Amino acid sequence: MDVILCSGCSCALDLCITALARRGQNILIPRPGFSIYRTLAEGLGINVKSYELRPELGWEIDLDNLESQIDESTAAIIINNPSNPCGSVFSRDHTLDILDVAARYYIPIIADEIYEHMVFPGRTFHSLASLSREVPILSCSGLTKRFLVPGWRMGWIIIHDRQNVLEKEIRKALQCLSQRIIGSNTLIQGALPAILKNTPQEFYDDVMKTLHDHSRAAYNCVMKIPGLKPIVPDGAMYMMVYIDLPCFPEFNSDLEFVQRLLMEESVFCLPGQCFDYPSYMRLVITVPVDMLEEACQRIQEFCERHHYKTAENTLRNNLATVDIPY
Numbered sequence: 241m242d243v244i245l246c247s248g249c250s251c252a253l254d255l256c257i258t259a260l261a262r263r264g265q266n267i268l269i270p271r272p273g274f275s276i277y278r279t280l281a282e283g284l285g286i287n288v289k290s291y292e293l294r295p296e297l298g299w300e301i302d303l304d305n306l307e308s309q310i311d312e313s314t315a316a317i318i319i320n321n322p323s324n325p326c327g328s329v330f331s332r333d334h335t336l337d338i339l340d341v342a343a344r345y346y347i348p349i350i351a352d353e354i355y356e357h358m359v360f361p362g363r364t365f366h367s368l369a370s371l372s373r374e375v376p377i378l379s380c381s382g383l384t385k386r387f388l389v390p391g392w393r394m395g396w397i398i399i400h401d402r403q404n405v406l407e408k409e410i411r412k413a414l415q416c417l418s419q420r421i422i423g424s425n426t427l428i429q430g431a432l433p434a435i436l437k438n439t440p441q442e443f444y445d446d447v448m449k450t451l452h453d454h455s456r457a458a459y460n461c462v463m464k465i466p467g468l469k470p471i472v473p474d475g476a477m478y479m480m481v482y483i484d485l486p487c488f489p490e491f492n493s494d495l496e497f498v499q500r501l502l503m504e505e506s507v508f509c510l511p512g513q514c515f516d517y518p519s520y521m522r523l524v525i526t527v528p529v530d531m532l533e534e535a536c537q538r539i540q541e542f543c544e545r546h547h548y549k550t551a552e553n554t555l556r557n558n559l560a561t562v563d564i565p566y
């Protein structure tokens with residue numbers, strides 16, 4: 241048995257972490273990264289250690305840093321590609337380099353590949369398992385993002401273990417754990433073969449074209465905003481934006497920035513803090529394009545109002561037009 245159906249990809253990740261790591265051991269997770277890895281691991285008494293991604297290289301993993309985090313208690317490395325919150329897609333060479341680190345230290349990989357099909361034109365996704373015969377890889381994915389159906393709770397683990405390194409225990413553990421909740425959503429299980437086989441290609445093309453158009457619209461708009469620096473995404477449904485906080489002296493953190501943005505402009509972005517990455521915020525680019533443009537417009541007005549340079553100019557202009565009565 242090589243495929244285990246789960247209650248969403250979150251449940252798939254939960255089973256993998258539980259099966260591979262013991263209390264007191266550690267797993268390595270990306271920074272910035274999806275918060276559920278930490279939540280799941282720490283709930284089980286498993287420690288987490290973060291490895292750094294490099295925004296200036298399209299959020300590639302800092303491989304030296306990854307390697308430096310590995311110790312004798314490291315039970316697994318979680319790799320999230322394409323990434324939430326970064327929208328990055330790793331090149332084939334980079335994927336090979338990651339596999340090389342795992343192979344040298346004999347560490348299995350939990351691959352969170354829920355965005356595997358969500359790559360913009362011109363970019364290619366390379367699954368970890370397609371590029372290695374030796375590293376054991378538990379690949380996690382599901383219907384949630386590709387079919388835009390978070391409530392259907394259908395995900396899976398695909399076990400790639402050509403050398404039988406995981407042996408019977410890990411397979412058995414995954415199977416036992418998957419039966420604790422008496423399987424995943426049975427209605428969707430019944431529909432799964434038809435969903436995967438009969439969905440017309442136009443559906444996928446349409447979703448990806450929309451996301452790509454939105455990412456470009458958002459990037460082009462945010463690029464021009466004083467004090468912000470967007471990082472262009474290659475896939476998934478997010479864009480990370482650097483906030484040059486010293487330009488906004490009223491705010492001490494990304495959290496304060498997004499809270500005021502919500503209060504003043506009713507635009508909600510998650511602060512980088514949610515992904516263990518201060519001084520950034522994450523934009524979700526799935527909203528209709530007119531709303532997305534309106535949101536970017538409002539972010540621009542907000543930034544111009546609070547940026548120390550543009551705010552000063554506005555103040556000076558306003559003062560210049562005031563009639564002083566003497």
Ligand SMILES: *Cc1c(COP(=O)(O)O)cnc(C)c1O
Binds near residue numbers: 251383393
């Ligand atoms: C959304 C998401 C998941 C979990 O999705 P489910 O709704 O549990 O299927 C897992 N990993 C990442 C990176 C996600 O963005």
